[in-house]
Amino acid sequence: MKIKYPSRFELANIPTPLQTINYDNKNFLIKRDDLTGSLLSGNKVRKLEFLIKDAKRKRAEYIFTCGGEQSNHARATLIAAKKYGFKVKLFLWGKDSLDAKGNLFLDNFFGADISFLNKENYSDVNNIMQEEAEILKKKEKKVYVIPEGGSNTIGIWGYIKFIDELNKQINLKQIKGIYSASGSGGTAAGMLVGASHLKLPVKIYAVNVLYSKEKLRKKIINSAEGCIYEFDLSCKLDETKLEIVDGYSKEGYKNINKYKLRLIKKFGQSTGILLDPAYTGKGFAAYYENILLKREGMKVIFVHTGGMFGAFAKSREYLSV
Ligand SMILES: Cc1ncc(COP(=O)(O)O)c(C=O)c1O
Numbered sequence: 001m002k003i004k005y006p007s008r009f010e011l012a013n014i015p016t017p018l019q020t021i022n023y024d025n026k027n028f029l030i031k032r033d034d035l036t037g038s039l040l041s042g043n044k045v046r047k048l049e050f051l052i053k054d055a056k057r058k059r060a061e062y063i064f065t066c067g068g069e070q071s072n073h074a075r076a077t078l079i080a081a082k083k084y085g086f087k088v089k090l091f092l093w094g095k096d097s098l099d100a101k102g103n104l105f106l107d108n109f110f111g112a113d114i115s116f117l118n119k120e121n122y123s124d125v126n127n128i129m130q131e132e133a134e135i136l137k138k139k140e141k142k143v144y145v146i147p148e149g150g151s152n153t154i155g156i157w158g159y160i161k162f163i164d165e166l167n168k169q170i171n172l173k174q175i176k177g178i179y180s181a182s183g184s185g186g187t188a189a190g191m192l193v194g195a196s197h198l199k200l201p202v203k204i205y206a207v208n209v210l211y212s213k214e215k216l217r218k219k220i221i222n223s224a225e226g227c228i229y230e231f232d233l234s235c236k237l238d239e240t241k242l243e244i245v246d247g248y249s250k251e252g253y254k255n256i257n258k259y260k261l262r263l264i265k266k267f268g269q270s271t272g273i274l275l276d277p278a279y280t281g282k283g284f285a286a287y288y289e290n291i292l293l294k295r296e297g298m299k300v301i302f303v304h305t306g307g308m309f310g311a312f313a314k315s316r317e318y319l320s321v
Contacts, residue, residue: 003160009048012049019031026297028291028292028300028301029300030301031178033046033162039079042072042076042307043187043306044149045076047156047158047159048155050154050155050158051077051154052086055084055146058142058144063077063087064146065148067149069094072306073150079110082110087113089132090113090115093116094116101312105312115128126145129145133145147184151186152186153227156189156227159194160190160193160197172195172198172202176299177203177300178205179291179303181207181283184219189221189224189227192224192237196228196236196241197234201241203241207249207287208248213244245286253278260281261317261318263284264318265318265321276310280304
């Protein structure tokens with residue numbers, strides 16, 4: 001079935017490679033979405049293709065978005081939005097630093113206007129962004145607000161398109177599942193809609209790193225259902241095709257434990273692939289235990305969603321194991 005996509009800017013280097021990797025004497029398939037670009041890289045770039053185009057179409061002058069101080073999404077949004085002439089404001093959960101590292105270094109380097117929020121204020125970030133947007137609106141300035149992770153009914157088109165792309169690289173009817181780390185849930189939501197639309201029975205495994213199992217499930221289903229409704233797509237969501245893999249972020253979103261750091265290091269030194277501390281390191285630990293140790297790697301694809309700059313912000317921890 002041919003999918004009719006909303007219009008988009010071409011920001012990502014796609015198709016990204018689907019590689020067969022050998023690790024720990026096990027072969028598995030990895031989809032390299034860390035290679036969508038260099039500074040503008042990772043899973044967010046696919047969503048931003050649709051979001052930035054939508055912002056241009058709506059003639060916005062400013063783009064607002066939010067995330068943690070090491071947010072990959074905020075960094076990618078900043079770079080993409082600047083490229084198209086937008087003014088950008090980031091609302092980040094965390095603290096400023098004179099010695100900013102990783103994504104925060106890039107945010108500063110690319111000239112972001114940043115408002116830092118503590119954890120409590122960040123829980124109200126959508127209202128905070130909306131209130132600032134209203135102030136600018138009164139001055140005749142239009143703001144396009146992108147929610148956390150770019151995960152709304154427009155952004156998730158990036159991962160509907162991803163399924164189409166992956167299905168051209170390998171017949172997804174022969175694949176049991178697709179595994180990835182999940183934060184705001186848009187990546188998994190897009191994959192779920194893409195698979196339903198193309199009538200592929202593949203299961204979507206989302207490793208929750210930020211929200212509880214129940215909250216993430218709700219977020220994913222809401223975004224997916226919202227997209228199907230808003231774009232009048234002729235498909236019905238099968239909720240049994242979504243599995244949340246829980247228990248791999250017990251140390252907290254901003255932390256990573258020594259066991260996972262050792263796995264990241266061993267994996268990196270034998271494959272040349274760097275996993276990040278907030279998302280892919282946790283997602284891969286889940287994939288390793290639940291799929292690779294059961295030797296199902298050729299039937300379940302792991303998606304490397306990027307995030308490498310987060311590793312640079314934790315260089316001391318990475319080198320300590
Ligand atoms: C590297 C990386 N992987 C995975 C995710 C999770 O994607 P989503 O927010 O769409 O669930 C993110 C989100 O920020 C990310 O930066």
